[in-house]
Amino acid sequence: MKLNFFKSKGKQHTIAFYNIENLFDVYDDEVTRDQDMLPNAEKRWSIKRYKNKLRKIGFVISNIGKEDVKRHPAIIGLAEVENEAVLKDLVASKHLEEHKYSFIHYNSPDERGIDVALLYDETVFKVAFSKTYTVDLLSENGEVDHTRDVLLVSGLFEGLELHVIVNHWPSRRTGDIETKHKRLKASQKVTEVISFLKEKNPDAKVVVMGDFNDDPDSESLKALELSHSLFNPMRTLISNDRGTTSYNHSWNLFDQFLITHNFFERKKDTLRYVKANIFDEDYLKEFEGKYKGSPYRTYVGTRYKGGYSDHFPVYMVLQKK
Secondary structure, three states: OHHHHHHOHHHEEEEEEEEEEEEOOOOOOOOOOOHHHOOOOOOOOOHHHHHHHHHHHHHHHHHOOHHHHOOOOOEEEEEEEOOHHHHHHHHOOOOOOOOOEEEEEOOOOOOOOOEEEEEEEOOOEEEEEEEEEOOOOEOOOOOEOOOOOEEEEEEEEOOEEEEEEEEEOOOOOOOHHHHHHHHHHHHHHHHHHHHHHHHHOOOOOEEEEEEOOOOOOOHHHHHHHHHOOOEOHHHHOOEOOEOOEEEOOEEEOOEEEEEOHHHHOOOOOOEEEEEEEEOOOHHHEOOOOOOOOOEOOOEEOOEEOOOOOOOOOEEEEEEEO
């Protein structure tokens, strides 16, 4: 088994997801609430800080899963990007400019203007179709409550059909219980998207990725898993001392993948699941103090730290057999 793994290294690719913590430009967008990420705001967001963030995030992306497959990731889902302009700057940044990355992005109705996006190596993944799906939410007084859209991107990965669904579900900011119904709504929307794909092709290969703001055992994730008999490889990775984001010295594994069971087929000319992991290299962690070991973030409140993100990326290795 071990010999086969190394023999087919050249046919392996990494698929990743990374919540990159507020990648905003320095310009005021009159449509969204981006006032705290401007040069004259309390956070003092500047061109210098923006460029530093681009360089750091680019470095991380270029290295996710590299130890496993010896190359940059083929696909990276992103959360918390402001617009198309920051994505253009990201793929043109120091550590990514040599790779053939393109991206799919749509502006979502989120009030803060943070969207999801998909970066992809166009030499590996050929995009055929993309669409966003709105998660319909209502506030307590019956008004529309905006959140990030669900992004579907379909195409050919090494010549084989693949569908990727990118998510950033509603946060727990006002409390886990109080916001639970919002994530259940998002879960139902993803279930609908997978049903749509399976109506067209019952054997559709689907990767669901994202920051779900829920752990693998949360009701929203379990419901999604059961709806289409999905497999969640992240379930075994969470522990008391490991996760993708931490709050009050407690770990959560909000960043996950769920995949259809046909990634375990043993026939020829197919995409197969190999492994999944958290990319939590030491340089991505606080190295001292009471938050030692937690993600080394860009900001803590309004205090600039100059780190990477408040989340660790996650990745999955796929192999073309």
